[in-house]
Amino acid sequence: MPPFPPREERDFASLVPREVLRRGLAYYQEGRVLRVFRVGEKVLGLVQGSAEAPYRVEVGPGLWGRCTCPYPEFPCKHAVALLYAYVEEKAPDLAPLIEALTPEEARGLLKKLALLPEVGLYLAEALAPEKAFLEGVKDLRRAFRLGGGQEEARALSLRLDRVGRKEVEAYLEALLEAPFDPEPYLRIALERYLALTPRLSFLLNLYLRHPSEALREAFLQVAGERGEEALHLLRGGNGLGLKRALRAELLFRLGRVEEGLSALREGLEGVGDYLLLVERLMALGRVEEALRYAEEARDWFGKDPRLLPLLDLLVAHRGSPEDHRARFGVRPNLEDYLALKSKLGREFYRERKALLRQVRDPALLARIYLLEEDWKALDRLLRNTPPEAYPALAEVLEEKLPEEAKRLYLEAARREVEKGTRKAYREAARLLGRLSRLDPKAAREAALALLQAYPRRRALKEELGFWLSEKPHGPMTE
Known part of the structure; x- marks a missing residue:
């Protein structure tokens, strides 16, 4: 393990991706490192990046650390720039100097440092992390209203381990207002929230407002340990059927298969409901029952494109003319056309014109005409095809x-x-x-x-x- 803090470039260079190392060195040479200091085994400082405010960087042994920049990996170029500044300028270790202060001297020094905006922010986070975090959530909401906020969201994500349930809940609620996809930030925040005795009702309300995969899995993870409480919360319905789908999934995870299937059957209102039920029945090996529900959906919803998975299932397992006809109506294709021609025999030619009228793709029409050697139809197609x-x-x-x-x-x-x-x-x-x-x-x-x-x-x-x-x-x- 290389020494830390590093004494020279080779102590950290081999641990950093080449491009990150190159850009970090460039940042150092451009004078972007505004502050650098050492506290024990940590190197801390401020590095000016592309944003107006400098990024706060902290690097420790093993190149573990954090930076308030939006770069998803660590170390980033700002951390590398800070390490270059340290090995070149050799900032003194502040730890022994701090240890030597009397309580009165320490309080006086902190009061003076608090007057400096940059240091005052650090002190606020250290001395009152919950209050500082909630102020950060307010700033995040303002940034969202202006169309930004990703940098602020990342900075708050790095401070989640210093706050409690109330603050994490405020952050999670704010993320639902993001003008961008908040899923990556939700996952980070939920990981912290699940370690803080989470509230099922809070998670459910968030999911109903923003039905993301991260929130769904978080609710189900907690619900698996508090089954009866969760099932009580999931009584009743909502316009999108989200609670019913959650209830069914939870019942399956609790091993209550028949109750889960009953919950899915009770809510058969749209194509999505049939998809969930048929998928579950197939996973359980109840193929014939799944096919009956797939047929029912086919008969109810006609040419809805969302039916395709069910129609594919019917064609694969039965392949009746009705199945091929229905799938061709949703997605005209050569396979179903030829299957109908084979299965219907002479009756096919009574349907042929109606089938061809459903085809909007000139290339598919050309394939059909070539196979049937319908040269007159092909000639008309060539004269009328758009460029x-x-x-x-x-x-x-x-x-x-x-x-x-x-x-x-x-x-x-x-x-x-x-x-x-x-x-x-x-x-x-x-x-x-x-x-x-x-x-x-x-x-x-x-x-x-x-x-x-x-x-x-x-x-x-x-x-x-x-x-x-x-x-x-x-x-x-x-």
Whole structure:
């Protein structure tokens, strides 16, 4: 184990990722370390980062520590900058000097230091951590109202171990107002809260306001140890069915399977309710019962896209015409089309037009027409297909109608170049790459023609420049 505090760079450099070390050294050389001091085995200080206020940094043995910056890992570049400052400037150890103070001298010194804003903040956190934390929560709410707050949230997360249940609850409630996804901060705060005799009613209310996975798991973790109290809280319902779903999950975790299934059956109102019940029945190996409920959902909710998992289940286990028909109605696909054609026999042709009217994807229609050799329908499709569908349609036609595929690739590439953006030029290069698999010469000629048509577009030349070579071997196509 390298010595700490470090005496020279090599005592810590090997423990830090190379890029973090490089940026930390740059910060030190730029003079961003505003304060550095040592207390026993810890090095502390202030480092000016990208925010207006400097970051407070604390580093101890093993490079354990904390920084108020938003960087998720430690050590960060600010901590590295502080260590460079320490090994170069060798700040004296304040611990023995503090130990030598009399009580009167210590009180007098603290009163003087409290007048300095930077030190006063440290003292407030050390002497009255709960009050200082609640003030920080107020500042966090203000930052949320202005559209920010991530830096403040991270700083409070680092101080959670110094406060109690009341303060953590205030922080958790404030996080629900965040203008960004608060889930990472919720998880950190909940880990602390679960160690402080948590209140089930508080966790439930938070979850009903903000149904996140972190809050759900926290409630269920505590509820597993206080089952009857939790089940009492979960009586009744709410508009989204959240309490009923929690109750069912808790019953399953308590080993009360039939009660859990009954709770799920009682709340069968929407597609999501059926999904939960069928998933649970499948996990229990009760396949036939699961399929009955999947059929019931299919008959109730028709073309709701959320039905797809249930329809996939029905097709996999039974595959009746009704199952294929329902899934094709939600998500038209070649598998169900061909399955219906096989299972219905002559009856299929009475449904064919109705099935094809449900297809909005020109590429899928082209696949069907090619398989059935319906050339008239394919010709109509090619004449009426919108340009944005050309690439996908060309890919379908490559094998059986290569000339038509080439025409579509060329037209699609030309339209992309006309958009005049780097992204569009890159897509044009990809399309020409697809074309080169069918006709390398045509692809090269098309690229040269586009470059000649727009000679001043540097980005276009950079994306299509490959084609300027005498003997192209074909660019990357995907």
